[in-house]
Amino acid sequence: MAVRHDRASEALVRICDLAGRPRGTGFLADTIGTVITSHEAVDGLARLVLHGPAPGESRIIDASAVVPLPDFDIALVRTEGIPASPLPIAAAGGARHIVLGADPDAEALILGTATVTYTATDRFHLIADVMEFTAEVPGGIRLNPELSGSPVIDRDTGAVLAVLGTALHAGPDSRPDGGFAVPLRQVTARAMARLLARNEATVPAYGPDLNLAGALQLAATTVGLQPVVERSERADIEEELDHFLDPAVTDTPDRTANDTANHTARDTTKRTTKHTTNHHTKDTANDVPTPDDTPTATGVLVLGLVGDPGCGRTTELAALTIRRAQGQNPAPTVWLRGADLHPDDHGLKDAVERALSAAGRIVAATSCVPLPPEGACPDAVGRLAEAGGRPLLVVLDGPEEMPTPALGLTDWTSGTADWLRTSGVRLAIACRPEYWEHAGALFPAPMLYRPRNGGPPSSWLPACVRVGALSAxxxxxxxxxxxxxxxxxxxxxxxxxxxxxxxxxxxxxxxxxxxxxxxxxxxxxxxxxxxxxxxxxxxxxxxxxxxxxxxxxxxxxxxxxxxxxxxxxxxxxxxxxxxxxxxxxxxxxxxxxxxxxxxxxxxxxxxxxxxxxxxxxxxxxxxxxxxxxxxxxxxxALAEPPAPPSPDPLPPKPSRFRRGRKAPPPPETRPAPPTAPVPRHRAGPVVQALLTLDETQGPTALTPRLERLAQALDGDGTCPEESAWWAAHLLAGTLLKLPHAERYLDVLHLLARQITVHSVRIGGFQNAPRLRRFEPRFWMALPLPLPERVELLRLLLPADAPPSEAGEDRFLDAAGRYLADDPGAVQPLLCEWFDDERRLQAAATVAAATQALLHTHRRRAVDDLTEALVAAAHPRADELLAALAEDEPSAVCRAVDRWSHDERLERHVAAGAYGLRAAPHITTDADRRLLRYAAQILLGRSTDCSVHGAALSLLVLDPATRSRHLPQALAAFEAADPNLCASALGAALSTHPEEVLAAFQARLEKPGAAVADVLRELADVRTPALSRRAAELVRDYLDLRPEGAVHVAAYLDRRLEQGPEARAVLLPLVTGLVRDQPPAVRRCLASVLVTPGGRASRPLRQELLDVLLEHERNVDVLDAVLQGAAEHVQGRPAALTRELVLRAALLLGRTPEGTAHLDRRLGRLATVSPAFARGTWETLSRSAEAPAGVG
Structure with missing residues (x-):
């Protein structure tokens, strides 16, 4: 290959002094105007004149713009505005034939290296490893001062190897027809290192001298062959793509500084073609590196951009490519489409190599630098990009177009993954979901990029970035x-x-x-x-x-x-x-x-x-x-056995095409080779055919076909796996793309019921791989109004498996996302689920799970939730409102205020009821004012007397209005108003004790359910004087109504839990009761005293129990003691239990009747509680005083 000298001439700069005398030559080395020349060309000049390649282009440069490097006979000159083209600097030595840039006819042969002396104006400099060359033709080179600083160029590649020095001397043995030049790669000055890095990044070099700029140019040429598409405004997708290419996402082996890394990458690339004087030899260093000496990249290397056709996959990748090509640090991108791959490819690398070769031919046709016929090695491009901190990205658009690999997609993917790891190349694939479902799963899972946003991952797709419809x-x-x-x-x-x-x-x-x-x-x-x-x-x-x-x-x-x-x-x-x-x-x-x-x-x-x-x-x-x-x-999808292979994967209708009056001749009859089944990514035409039925013929034509597909999804395993896949994906793809899915609600309900029934049978939807196409996000994406989608989720809720550590998406989670996104609209819809008592697989019901869901997401719209619950008028809604009164009292107070102003009677009732529930939990004056004003409004409604009791209760609970409304409240309480609660009056005991105690006494004298509430309030009285008065009321009540012993027992139990402070009141009260009351009353009291209770109450319980047993002889009362001992054997120390049983047995054994009763009772209790049986037998067998009949 002969170098194109016109490029070198366009980069040369002539250097003169102010008088116009030539001093030497230089060449532009970067895009910001840095000129490299010899030190001798500028030595001693305070100012110099640079003449560009075009006439009239001259600049006067001060010495301050010169970076002298006399130790290497090199100088760097900073210039501006010289219209010259920079020359690439060779990556490494190895050339044999060179030319001098300032004299294109001067061809020379490199002899080797030598140590020379350079004499500057200040001193001598000894320079080692200087290139020595000689003219190929005797007399072909005549060195003169004008050639000083001229670039020495590789004749085959056009890259600069060294800078010529005419003031370099090696001694008397130097050849008269040769010379010396300083190799630029051996200049160790920091300024030269920075310049070399800029040259590599901005001045393209190809072939054996391939650099980062050349790699960028080749990659950009592959992208330039693709059609230009308009960009969609998707900031979320853009962020995901940019994050995928962030170097922090992929862990790579540690490398040294960029400059050293760049040089190392080029050294491993080496020279693809190397010429000698006798023959051509090809270096093998540009081949695929071996695993032993090649660093591997780990982490995320593959991104799947997955979406249906027309969603903008190609648009987003084209926009990414444009962004990577712009800015201060452009990054290389190679663009491929599936049709560019060949069946005999062993992996993606083969296709990338072909693309780079095609790009190299285009560059060679328009560039002044020749390229080797075999093009650039993908490994070399990848290593250069990785070393420069700009990893090579390969975009594979439409891999569905790929011809079936001869080795199979599994082996092709394995080869691709291995190459990505060894080269550090990133791969972005834009494809259909049906393709990624299979192909994405063939990549190692840690290699796939997982999006940071977008909700839970899909259960049927490997990790990918989904592309769908645009947001509003x-x-x-x-x-x-x-x-x-x-x-x-x-x-x-x-x-x-x-x-x-x-x-x-x-x-x-x-x-x-x-x-x-x-x-x-x-x-x-x-x-x-x-x-x-x-x-x-x-x-x-x-x-x-x-x-x-x-x-x-x-x-x-x-x-x-x-x-x-x-x-x-x-x-x-x-x-x-x-x-x-x-x-x-x-x-x-x-x-x-x-x-x-x-x-x-x-x-x-x-x-x-x-x-x-x-x-x-x-x-x-x-x-x-x-x-x-x-x-x-x-x-x-509907065939029972797998269909035999067909030469036409999809059955077309008869052709109507005619050429003139004749149909095209039939193809030559020959045995058809066996063909693979229809690729799954070819589902698109079938889905579109079904959608066309909907558009042209409506539900009448489409519904029966969809129902057939749904019925094929019973999940019983009888349907072949391939048929089941097609049935699921055709059904899902059609339903999702219907413009109006409301017309097919019957099909959706049928599908939801089948999925639920099958999922319950096998332990959860997550255990049904054939049905995973109908994961929660499918139902959320249906083109249906929100109420219909929420109703479908209700039908599917029992299909959820119990929660697991895997964190798989569940239908309940989907309902939660709806609730989080639009709580005001979804809360009333979920309240309709309260009647659904179907069991879930997590041991709850749909209604109970709904309660928990609404409570969990309550704070997103708690006011809307209270309105939805009160409108539901359901017992479960009432339970949830009661919980909100405790957890969110401020919200309930606001609701009570709203309901009090409402004209509906049911809202007034709710205001009174839930105002009372919230009152004990409020902590702010604002909430108290809301309840106060609401109560006053309710009390002022003369036509609605049913809420006056609740209103009075709220006003009595409020210290600010208690004195004013207490008389009316006491009168209503004594009149047995069911809506006026004893707890409200109990709050007034501290301020109006006599009036309240009188009202309590009057109410205790009357039968009714309020007795328990009154006694509960009396039990909570802690003031010593009042507590004694309360105990007197309790004793009087029991004297009047012995049948109320159960309520008194509850009073006693509540008082006992107050600890030792209650002893002064309870000891005389219990002592009098156990002596004066009939056995039925004493039995109720014994049941309370024998209970272990809390730690603070145990000593007092034991003391009062001793008082009871001291004079007790009644069989029924002692039976209650035994029963209590058996029931609470786990909560009482074993020694106390033995002592209690023994004591009761001794008391019962004093009479024949008691002995017989003891024998029967112990036998029954032993069968109920084995622990009690063991302890009792041990106790009685050791006691010498045990009755003879026991045992």
Missing amino acids: TQAERVRTRLGVPAHALTRHNEAHPLALRLLADLRQAVPDLPKDATPSRGELFTAHLDLAALRIAFRLSAESTASPSPTPLRMLALKVTGRVHEAARRCLGPGQGGLDAESFEELFPWRTGWACAVLTERLLTPAGSGYRFTHEELADWLQGLHLDVDEALDTL
């Missing part, structure tokens, strides 16, 4: 940029990127399109196809006539449309969605201009060895129009 804000920005009026699309299309672009194109072509037109997705595709056909027809007509008439133009457009449809029908064949070159030539001949017109309008685009429709979703829609839906469903 993003869609608005896109519509504004494209000039699409608001509401110009249906709800189903208004946030769809492709639909927005197609509509913008239509409106630009047809400005008078009605603004209120809201086309469906199918109508948009039809209009786009018609417009493209018309444009193609115009191009075809323009070649034959200047102004084609409308009628022939429309006829030609119809003909174009027919051929496009035929192309779509043929894409259903074995081409996996593509059109082979032979079919393309048949439908769109090159010789008549059809091919050029179709490709120019970008209706189809070249892809590998064939062609594909530019828009994937349009291709699916077109192919779906020609698909035999029922045959496809029977073949893919």
Whole structure:
């Protein structure tokens, strides 16, 4: 390869003194104007003049702009504005043939190295390892001062190896027809190191001298071959992509400083071609490095950008590529599409190598630097990018187009993963979900990027970044940029990127399109196809006539449309969605201009060895129009045994294409090779065919087919795995893309019931891999109003498995996300679940789980929650409101205030009831004021007397209004008002004891449920004087109504828990009761005293029990003691239990009747409590005083 000397001449700068005398030559080495020359060319000059390659381009430079490096006979000159092209600096030595940049005809041969002396104006400098060369032709080089500082260039690559010095001397043995030059890579000065780094990053070099700038140029050329697409406004996706490429995300082996790392990377690259004087030899260092000497990268190296066609996957990756190519530190990106891969590839590296070779040929055709015929090695590009802190990114768009690898996708993926680890290259794949489901799982899980946002991971997809519809804000920005009026699309299309672009194109072509037109997705595709056909027809007509008439133009457009449809029908064949070159030539001949017109309008685009429709979703829609839906469903999803391979993976309808009056000849009959099943990523045309049924024929045609698919998902294992996959994905894909899924609620309910029944049978939805396509996010994404989606989640709730450490997404979690996103709308919907008492697998019911869910998310909209609960008027809603009164008293106080102003009677009742529940828990004056005002409003409603009792209770509880309203409250309490609670009056005991005690005494004299409440309040009295008065009321009540002993026992138990302070009151009270009251009363008291209770109450309980047993002889009372001992054997020390049993046995054994009763009772208790039986037998067997009948 001969170097192109025109590039060198464009980079040279002549150096003169102010008098115009030549001093030497230099060359531009970076893009900011740094010139490299010899030190001798500038030595001793206070000012110098630089002349650029173009006439009249001169600059006067002060000595302050010169960085002298006399130890190497090198000088760096900082300049500005010289219009010269920088030259790349060679990565390492190894060249044999060189030329002098200032004298293109001076070709020389490198002899080796030598140690020379350089004499500067100040002193001598000894320079080692200087390049020594000699002219290839005797007399071919004549050194003169003008050549000083001239670049010494590798003849084969055009890269600068060294700088010529004419003042370098090696002694008398020097050749007269040769010279010396200082290799730039041996200059160890810091300023030179920085300049070399800038040269590598900004001045492209290729072949054996490939540097970072060259790698960037080659990678940019691969991207430049791709179509330019408009960018969608997706800040969330942009953040995920940028985070994936953050060096901190991927852990790489430790490396030294960038400069050393760059040099090391180039050294491992070395020289792809190396010439000697006798023959050519190829260095093997540019081959794939061995595992022993190659550092490996660990961590995240692969990102899957997954979404349905038309969602903007390619757009986002194109935007990422543009961002990487811009800025101060551009990063390399190689763009591939699946059709660029070959069946015999061992991994992604082979395709990247082909792309870089193609880019190298393009660069070689336009660059002044030759490239080796084999192109750049991907490993070399990857190492250079990694060493420069800008990792190489390979974008693989549409891997579904990939021909089936000969070794299988598993081996191809394994080879790709190994190469990514060894090279540090990142891979971003933009594909359909159906493809990523299988292909993504083949990568090691730690290698896949997991998004930081976006909710819980999908259960059926490996880790990936999902791309879906635009958000409302993003869609608005896109519509504004494209000039699409608001509401110009249906709800189903208004946030769809492709639909927005197609509509913008239509409106630009047809400005008078009605603004209120809201086309469906199918109508948009039809209009786009018609417009493209018309444009193609115009191009075809323009070649034959200047102004084609409308009628022939429309006829030609119809003909174009027919051929496009035929192309779509043929894409259903074995081409996996593509059109082979032979079919393309048949439908769109090159010789008549059809091919050029179709490709120019970008209706189809070249892809590998064939062609594909530019828009994937349009291709699916077109192919779906020609698909035999029922045959496809029977073949893919509903067949009992696996269908035999077919030469046409998807069954098309008969072709209508005709060439003239004759149909195309049938293909030559030959034995068809065995074919693989239909690839799963080819589900798109089938889904589009089902959607077309909905658009053209409605639910009548589509519902039976969807029900057949749903019924095939029983999950009993009888359906083949492949058929089950197709049934699930076709059903899910169709339901998600329906513009109005409300018409198919029956199908959705059928599906939800089947999933629930099967999940309950196998222990949870998470254990049903065949059903995971219908994970919670599927139901949340359905195009349904919110109430219908929430109702479907209710049906599915029993399908949840119990919570696990794996953290898998559950249907209950989905309901929680709805509740968090829009609590005001979802809370009333969840309140409708309170009647659902179906059991969950986590040992709760749907209703109970709903209560917990609402309580957990209460603080997002607690006021709305109180309104939803009171409107539900359900016992479970009442329970939750009661919990809120304790946990969120301020919110309940606000609700009480609202309800008191409401005109509905049920709201007044709720205000009174929940005001009383919240009152004990309020801590702020603001809450007290709310309850006070609400109570006054309720009390003022003369027509609603049922809430007066609750209102009076609230006013008595409030110290500010107690004195005023207490008389009325006492009167109502004595009159047995059920809504006036004893606790309210109990709060007034400290301020109005006589009045309240009198009211309590009056109420105790009357039967009713309020007795328990009064006694509870009396038990809570702690003041000594009042507590004694309360005990007298209790004794009087028991004298009056012995049947109320149960309530008194509860009073006694509550008082005992107050500890020793209650002894002064309880000891005389209990002593009198056990002596004066009948056995039924004493039995109730014994049941309380024998209970262990809390730690503070145990000594007093034991003392009072001793008082009871001291004079007790009644069998029923002693029986209560034994029963209590047995029931609480675990809560009492064993010694106390033995003593208690023994004492009761001794008392019972004093009479024959008691002995017989003891024997029977101990036997029954022993069968109930084995621990009690063991302790009792041991106690009685050791006692010498045990009755003879025991045992």
